[in-house]
Amino acid sequence: MNVRTSSARNSSARGNPTNSRSSRRRTVFTIFVLFAVISVFLVRLVDIQVVQADSLTADSVGNRSVGQTVYGSRGEILDANGVVLAGTVMRYNITMSPVNATPFDRTVDGENVEVSVADAAAEIGAATGQSGDAILSTISTALEANAKSNFAYIAQQVDVDVLRAVQALRIPWTYSENSPSRVYPNGAVAGNLLGFLSGEGVPQAGLESGQDACLASVNGSETYEKGADGVRIPGSSVTNTVAVDGGDVITTIDSDLQWFVQQTLATRAQETGAAWATAVVQDAETGKLLAVADYPSVDPNNVGGTEPEDRGSRAFTQSFEPGSTLKALTAASVLDAGVATLETGVVAPYRYLPANGANINDSHSHPDERMTLTGVLIDSSNTGMSKFGELLTDQQRYDYLSAFGLGEPTETGFPREDSGILHPADEWDNQTSYATMFGQGLTTTALQVASVYQTIANDGVRMPVQLVEGCRLPDGTMTNVPTATGTQVLSEQAANETSDILEMVYQKSWVSSVWNIPGYRVAAKTGTAQMPDGEGGYSNGYLVSVSGFAPADDPQYVVSVSIADPVKLNTSGAPAPVFQEIMSQVLKKYRTVPSGATAPDLPSTW
Amino acid sequence: MSDNLARVSLPIDSEPFDSPAPAHRGFRLVAPAPSRRARPRIFYALTAVAGVSAIVVAQLLLSVGISQGAYEISSLQSSQSQLARTAASVSEDLARVSSPQSLAANAEGLGMISNSNPVYLRLSDGAVLGAPASASGAQSGAASLVPNALLTGSTLLTQQTNDVAATAGALAISSAAVVPPGLAAPTTR
Numbered sequence: 001m002n003v004r005t006s007s008a009r010n011s012s013a014r015g016n017p018t019n020s021r022s023s024r025r026r027t028v029f030t031i032f033v034l035f036a037v038i039s040v041f042l043v044r045l046v047d048i049q050v051v052q053a054d055s056l057t058a059d060s061v062g063n064r065s066v067g068q069t070v071y072g073s074r075g076e077i078l079d080a081n082g083v084v085l086a087g088t089v090m091r092y093n094i095t096m097s098p099v100n101a102t103p104f105d106r107t108v109d110g111e112n113v114e115v116s117v118a119d120a121a122a123e124i125g126a127a128t129g130q131s132g133d134a135i136l137s138t139i140s141t142a143l144e145a146n147a148k149s150n151f152a153y154i155a156q157q158v159d160v161d162v163l164r165a166v167q168a169l170r171i172p173w174t175y176s177e178n179s180p181s182r183v184y185p186n187g188a189v190a191g192n193l194l195g196f197l198s199g200e201g202v203p204q205a206g207l208e209s210g211q212d213a214c215l216a217s218v219n220g221s222e223t224y225e226k227g228a229d230g231v232r233i234p235g236s237s238v239t240n241t242v243a244v245d246g247g248d249v250i251t252t253i254d255s256d257l258q259w260f261v262q263q264t265l266a267t268r269a270q271e272t273g274a275a276w277a278t279a280v281v282q283d284a285e286t287g288k289l290l291a292v293a294d295y296p297s298v299d300p301n302n303v304g305g306t307e308p309e310d311r312g313s314r315a316f317t318q319s320f321e322p323g324s325t326l327k328a329l330t331a332a333s334v335l336d337a338g339v340a341t342l343e344t345g346v347v348a349p350y351r352y353l354p355a356n357g358a359n360i361n362d363s364h365s366h367p368d369e370r371m372t373l374t375g376v377l378i379d380s381s382n383t384g385m386s387k388f389g390e391l392l393t394d395q396q397r398y399d400y401l402s403a404f405g406l407g408e409p410t411e412t413g414f415p416r417e418d419s420g421i422l423h424p425a426d427e428w429d430n431q432t433s434y435a436t437m438f439g440q441g442l443t444t445t446a447l448q449v450a451s452v453y454q455t456i457a458n459d460g461v462r463m464p465v466q467l468v469e470g471c472r473l474p475d476g477t478m479t480n481v482p483t484a485t486g487t488q489v490l491s492e493q494a495a496n497e498t499s500d501i502l503e504m505v506y507q508k509s510w511v512s513s514v515w516n517i518p519g520y521r522v523a524a525k526t527g528t529a530q531m532p533d534g535e536g537g538y539s540n541g542y543l544v545s546v547s548g549f550a551p552a553d554d555p556q557y558v559v560s561v562s563i564a565d566p567v568k569l570n571t572s573g574a575p576a577p578v579f580q581e582i583m584s585q586v587l588k589k590y591r592t593v594p595s596g597a598t599a600p601d602l603p604s605t606w
Numbered sequence: 607m608s609d610n611l612a613r614v615s616l617p618i619d620s621e622p623f624d625s626p627a628p629a630h631r632g633f634r635l636v637a638p639a640p641s642r643r644a645r646p647r648i649f650y651a652l653t654a655v656a657g658v659s660a661i662v663v664a665q666l667l668l669s670v671g672i673s674q675g676a677y678e679i680s681s682l683q684s685s686q687s688q689l690a691r692t693a694a695s696v697s698e699d700l701a702r703v704s705s706p707q708s709l710a711a712n713a714e715g716l717g718m719i720s721n722s723n724p725v726y727l728r729l730s731d732g733a734v735l736g737a738p739a740s741a742s743g744a745q746s747g748a749a750s751l752v753p754n755a756l757l758t759g760s761t762l763l764t765q766q767t768n769d770v771a772a773t774a775g776a777l778a779i780s781s782a783a784v785v786p787p788g789l790a791a792p793t794t795r
Contacts, residue, residue, distance in 0.1 A: 089694065089698055090691070160691045185701035185702050185705050186705045187707055187755060188752045188753050189707075259706035259707075263751055299755050301755035301756055302755035518736060519725070519735060519736035593726055594726070
């Protein structure tokens with residue numbers, strides 16, 4: 001029996017309207033208030049998402065995450081010993097937010113000092129080397145273009161010391177960003193080979209351009225969040241794509257030797273008033289280039305300091321008629337084909353008029369001389385060479401010239417390399433047919449001449465000319481390593497006999513006192529070639545050259561020096577001292593011990 | 607009423623429904639004992655609140671400790687990047703000073719002469735290979751013809767150690783190579 005609840009039931013049974021109605025009212029009231037609040041939110045939601053969506057999105061751009069480039073670093077170019085020839089360094093751009101460029105407070109000696117924009121600009125300018133007015137004008141220019149401009153450069157490509165000086169000022173509206181830059185620590189050493197980058201970082205010449213596939217890096221990106229005043233929120237960086245560094249290019253060049261060769265060549269070229277000059281040092285057994293020097297040459301740190309036509313490497317790009325140095329090639333071809341021996345003799349007149357109508361004469365008038373092949377090269381007699389050369393057919397001599405690498409660019413892959421001109425044998429006219437025997441009527445580059453002597457020095461095996469060892473990727477693997485298989489162009493005997501002839505030339509030549517390297521057996525040949533005047537004939541200028549190798553009994557190094565139009569000394573006496581100094585330095589640097597053996601003595605007359 | 611239903615007429619003085627129960631029924635109102643039951647409730651409540659606040663305080667302290675560590679990490683990272691920048695800047699200076707132009711200029715400033723006449727001494731029998739001759743000094747005194755724009759404004763070591771004001775502009779070599787007189791011959795064993 002529910003006694004206590006009866007009162008309640010009774011009151012409801014009697015229908016106490018106040019209690020039940022009030023509770024129902026409370027319920028209804030509560031529900032009403034709830035719906036009112038929900039509808040307020042609903043209206044606000046619709047308002048933001050639908051009505052004001054576009055304008056709010058526009059306002060929020062820039063308040064969201066900011067993307068930033070993460071720079072990969074460009075690969076370095078190294079010499080054979082790991083010396084950095086071209087490296088990437090980090091420089092910094094000082095930037096600012098013009099719209100936020102307002103006076104700010106700074107605590108100095110415990111007091112709050114207000115720093116005006118002009119004072120701040122003067123302080124920044126003292127650090128970056130600009131005037132305060134220049135910075136103020138940058139601010140005003142930026143604000144004129146865009147009243148809400150949030151970005152302008154104060155200074156670009158400054159180094160760490162300037163950056164720290166600016167950061168120490170603690171001016172709230174200045175920032176910095178990374179900006180990688182290229183530096184060439186050795187200046188003009190190998191500048192002709194390295195090339196340089198444009199202001200925007202685009203490779204312009206040389207190895208920077210030719211090896212760009214190896215050197216180029218890929219930038220990554222990351223996003224971060226920043227506050228309303230532009231300050232980056234720490235810890236909010238997210239890496240979107242990883243930056244990929246470029247690979248290093250390892251060259252075969254020795255930077256110390258390159259410097260020495262460039263210095264020696266430049267000194268002599270200025271003494272003789274030359275238009276340009278090149279010097280090549282090549283390893284005789286491997287074909288690797290140890291030094292390739294040009295005069296004039298560019299300092300990649302200061303490209304504007306050199307004329308545009310001097311900013312490349314004429315050793316690769318400038319072909320010329322080599323002249324008498326190519327007589328060694330003709331002699332080697334004759335010996336290899338077996339049509340003559342070291343004892344074969346000819347009579348060399350001053351002027352020779354062969355049957356086909358050509359006209360060949362020697363450089364100085366002389367009576368008829370009885371010369372062996374050795375004598376022809378010692379005296380550098382064109383007529384004597386013609387009499388030996390005509391023992392081979394044109395096609396045979398063309399085949400030898402091609403096998404030695406003439407008419408084709410070398411294997412280095414240098415940008416804009418000249419292949420030289422070698423016309424097919426059936427296109428040779430009567431004069432050209434003889435002229436090619438002594439290095440005229442065809443053109444070569446300095447590297448092709450060096451390669452000819454490398455073949456003779458290396459027992460007749462021509463090695464590919466090599467400038468780059470390979471591309472070393474960031475993980476250490478080497479790629480793009482050039483092949484190193486040689487081709488047998490001459491028999492070993494023919495090459496050795498030619499080497500002996502060249503030793504005799506070195507001993508007996510008219511410049512023998514100038515290019516003498518005491519204690520060593522050296523083989524070398526001079527050359528004096530007329531330079532074309534650009535209109536089909538020859539000018540008065542000569543291209544004088546000396547090419548040779550040492551030690552002659554076991555050749556290690558080939559040196560080839562060419563000087564174009566040395567107006568003050570128009571003979572091969574100009575490059576001879578350069579050859580002597582470079583070869584001495586090479587033999588000393590690589591500790592090549594003289595064997596002490598005596599040179600052969602070949603007859604030059606019969 | 608004329609029907610055949612049996613009726614029982616209640617006595618007048620019968621009890622109405624809502625009169626209190628008679629004592630013999632055994633019902634009695636027992637008042638609750640608030641003091642005995644209320645104390646455990648408050649005790650449990652206080653315990654629960656104390657426990658929750660202890661957890662909250664502990665979490666606060668832990669997060670403070672973690673944030674402290676995060677601040678330390680951030681400052682160490684920033685000092686690491688500063689040191690890396692310093693190291694890179696110093697390596698750059700080293701590479702520049704190691705360049706051949708700088709080395710040659712400093713060597714000539716110290717009075718050295720380059721020699722391109724190699725002669726070898728074979729230690730096994732004391733034989734001299736090559737033709738000895740005194741250095742001709744052909745390379746000395748010439749300003750470097752292979753320039754290095756990075757060296758403009760830098761000074762030679764001899765000038766630095768002599769505390770002479772550096773010549774402004776290009777790296778210059780003193781025209782007269784100074785060789786200190788009376789150099790003692792090195793003692794060899």
